[in-house]
Amino acid sequence: MQIYLVQPGDSLYQIANSFGSSIDDIVQANELETPESLVVGQAIVIPIVGQFYFVRPGDSLYTISQKFNLTIAELAQINAIDPNQPLPVNLRLYIPEQPKQMIESNAYVEPTGSTVSNTLINAAQKHADQLTYLAPFSYQVKRDGSLQAPLLNDFPNIAQNNQAALMLVVTNLESGAFSEELGSLIVNDHNVQNRLFDQIIATANEIGFRDVHFDFEFLPASDREAYNQFLRRAKTRLSQENLLMSTALAPKTSATQEGQWYQAHDYRAHGEIADFVVLMTYEWGYSGGPPMAVSPIDQVRRVVDYALTEIPAEKIMLGQNLYGYDWTLPYEPGGDYARAISPQQAIQLAHENNQAISYDSTAQAPYFQYIDGEGNKHEVWFEDARSIQAKFDLIKEKHLRGISYWKLGLSFPQNWLLLSDNFTIKKY
Numbered sequence: 001m002q003i004y005l006v007q008p009g010d011s012l013y014q015i016a017n018s019f020g021s022s023i024d025d026i027v028q029a030n031e032l033e034t035p036e037s038l039v040v041g042q043a044i045v046i047p048i049v050g051q052f053y054f055v056r057p058g059d060s061l062y063t064i065s066q067k068f069n070l071t072i073a074e075l076a077q078i079n080a081i082d083p084n085q086p087l088p089v090n091l092r093l094y095i096p097e098q099p100k101q102m103i104e105s106n107a108y109v110e111p112t113g114s115t116v117s118n119t120l121i122n123a124a125q126k127h128a129d130q131l132t133y134l135a136p137f138s139y140q141v142k143r144d145g146s147l148q149a150p151l152l153n154d155f156p157n158i159a160q161n162n163q164a165a166l167m168l169v170v171t172n173l174e175s176g177a178f179s180e181e182l183g184s185l186i187v188n189d190h191n192v193q194n195r196l197f198d199q200i201i202a203t204a205n206e207i208g209f210r211d212v213h214f215d216f217e218f219l220p221a222s223d224r225e226a227y228n229q230f231l232r233r234a235k236t237r238l239s240q241e242n243l244l245m246s247t248a249l250a251p252k253t254s255a256t257q258e259g260q261w262y263q264a265h266d267y268r269a270h271g272e273i274a275d276f277v278v279l280m281t282y283e284w285g286y287s288g289g290p291p292m293a294v295s296p297i298d299q300v301r302r303v304v305d306y307a308l309t310e311i312p313a314e315k316i317m318l319g320q321n322l323y324g325y326d327w328t329l330p331y332e333p334g335g336d337y338a339r340a341i342s343p344q345q346a347i348q349l350a351h352e353n354n355q356a357i358s359y360d361s362t363a364q365a366p367y368f369q370y371i372d373g374e375g376n377k378h379e380v381w382f383e384d385a386r387s388i389q390a391k392f393d394l395i396k397e398k399h400l401r402g403i404s405y406w407k408l409g410l411s412f413p414q415n416w417l418l419l420s421d422n423f424t425i426k427k428y
Contacts, residue, residue, distance in 0.1 A: 001421035002046035003385045006038045012152035019046045019272040031344065031413045039350045041357030043366070043385040045414050056093040068095050082145075102424045103395065104132040104402035105165060106317060109155065109409070111136070114373035116153035124155060125406040128162035130419055132402065132426050133211060139203070140174065141186055145195030147203060156207055163427040165210035167246070168203065170196075171217075178218040180260070186216070187223050187230040197237045204243055210428060211275070212238055215248035221263035228269040235273050244275045251281050251303040251319075255310070269385070271311030278404040279303055282321040287337040291327040291379040295320060296363030297390045304398055317404040320391055322412045324382025329369075342410035362389040392422045402426075 002019055012023045012035055027035045029047040038044075039069040053064060061083055063076045076083040079093050109124055111117070116337045128134055135153050147170070159166050172183035186192055200212055214234070219227055231247065238245045245272050250261045257263070270277050285292040300318070307316055322347050325338035341349070346366075350357055353370035360367060367381045395403060403419075419425075 001418060002042050002048055002051045003389060003418075004046055005386075006040055006042040006044065008040050010038055012036075012038065015044070015046070017051065019048055021046050021048055026122075028419055029413065031411065033147075033344070033348055033353050037351060039347060039355075039357055041359065041368075042347055042350070043414070045385050045417050047417065050094060050096045052238055052273070053095050055087045055092045055093065056091055057089055058172045059087055059089075061087065064093065065333075069098065085219075090327055100422065100424045100427055101396055101399075103400070104135040104276075104317065104426045105130060105419065105423075106135055106404040107131055108135045108137045108169065108405065108407040110407050111151040111153070114151075116151050117409075120409050121153060121158075124158045127416060128158050128164045130416055131159075131162070131164040131251075131424055132166045132428065133160040134166040135169050135213060138169040138171040138173060138215065139200075140264075141182065141196060143182060143185060143192070145189075145192040145199065147196070147199045149203070152207070160208070165428045166208055167202065167213045168207075168209035169213045169215055171215045172219075178216075180218050180220055183216050183219040184223050184226075187219065187226040188244060193230060197234060201237065201241050201243070204241065204396065209243070211244040211246055213246045213278070216262055216264075217248075217250065219264035221260065224264045227264050228266055228273070231270065231273045244277045245273075246278065246317075247274045248278045248280055248319075249307075251279060251299075253302045253306045259283065259356065262297055266309035267307060271315055274315065276315045276317055276401055277311060278317045279319050280406075281319045282406060285325060285381050287325060287340065290331045291325070291329070291338070291367075291381060293360060293363035293365035293367070293381050293387075294324060294383070295387075295391070296365060297387070297394070298364075300391065302392060304394065304400070306316065313399045314401050316400045317400075317402045318391060318395055318400055319404050319406060320388070322381065322405050322407065322415065323410045324380060326378055326380045329377040329379055330387065340410070341380070341382065342412060343382050343384055343414070344411040346380050348381060356403070359386065383412060383415070385418060388415050389418055389422075390394055392418060396422070 016023050025047050030044050061072045065072050136150045143292045172179050174182045186419045235245050249265050252262050281303050282295040284299050285294045323340050326341050327338040350368050355368045355370045357366050357368050369379050371377050
């Protein structure tokens with residue numbers, strides 16, 4: 001699979017010829033809405049086996065072979081070149097398909113309103129074959145320990161038909177927000193816990209959930225150990241029923257990180273107790289904040305590096321957003337919220353407003369600005385093939401358990417192409 005960055009004057013005909021592909025294959029792979037008008041700076045995926053590498057100044061067969069886990073002799077033989085001769089800059093080298101690491105993948109799906117939208121149903125049907133877990137969001141705990149179920153629609157059948165395990169997501173959401181008071185009640189009151197565990201087990205057995213996933217957020221810092229003890233009790237009960245248990249963790253970079261989103265989340269304890277954890281490594285750029293990358297790779301790496309000091313790599317799933325945001329400028333705290341958009345919508349916005357796409361090399365994320373029809377200036381940050389490949393490279397580098405997507409419903413075809421190209425997905 002090849003990632004190509006559109007240059008001024010490019011056409012799909014030229015690009016397809018350069019890589020031995022076809023216009024139709026590229027259009028279908030990237031679900032291009034305006035194939036006749038590519039956006040400068042747009043990353044597209046070329047659906048070929050393996051990839052091509054163009055020699056850069058300072059490259060050698062040794063450095064290139066190291067980059068792609070090949071020997072010098074293999075690289076020279078594949079490309080019919082003399083290993084003793086210097087490489088011309090811009091020489092095109094073919095790199096064969098690499099061995100794939102097996103990982104687990106999860107995707108949350110969040111129905112809202114009184115019915116499940118066709119968009120969510122279609123997304124689940126389309127991508128469940130690339131998932132280890134499908135996670136309807138969420139079962140909300142009531143103050144008596146009972147559960148309020150989400151709309152499940154046909155999600156259990158979709159998961160079963162695609163050999164994806166169902167994840168039972170349990171939250172302390174109340175009236176649309178994570179509740180400090182409710183969360184504290186749950187982790188401290190054993191009577192509430194006993195009823196909750198009974199309800200979880202009954203629900204899991206009835207519907208066929210394999211993993212129980214606790215996403216308790218905004219807990220008081222003083223409840224850190226109470227939450228740990230809650231998880232120990234939950235793990236004991238759930239293991240007796242042959243159920244896995246996982247947790248969602250706020251993106252911390254140290255054990256002493258302050259703030260109510262972080263302090264009650266004890267990475268070391270979760271790593272010891274849970275079967276696996278999901279690092280919520282997104283929302284640096286968020287709807288109520290200033291424009292920036294949603295999951296900048298430099299910040300994501302800091303969280304992963306800290307997590308690895310507390311949690312085994314084989315228990316860590318990297319959180320990843322499937323969306324971006326469109327901010328109206330100037331940003332004012334407490335002002336209008338940014339609009340969530342898909343990567344496909346971002347490309348279309350750039351096209352409609354005749355804007356080239358830039359790329360932040362530190363965050364490894366694409367962005368652009370435009371002016372709308374009413375004269376308002378906007379800034380858009382989103383995900384593309386380059387930014388998602390950076391996360392896949394991090395998973396491989398650190399030998400993590402896998403990836404967890406928040407959330408299905410916004411179109412990002414390049415992610416799913418590259419997921420299959422990089423990994424074999426574990427199935428239960």
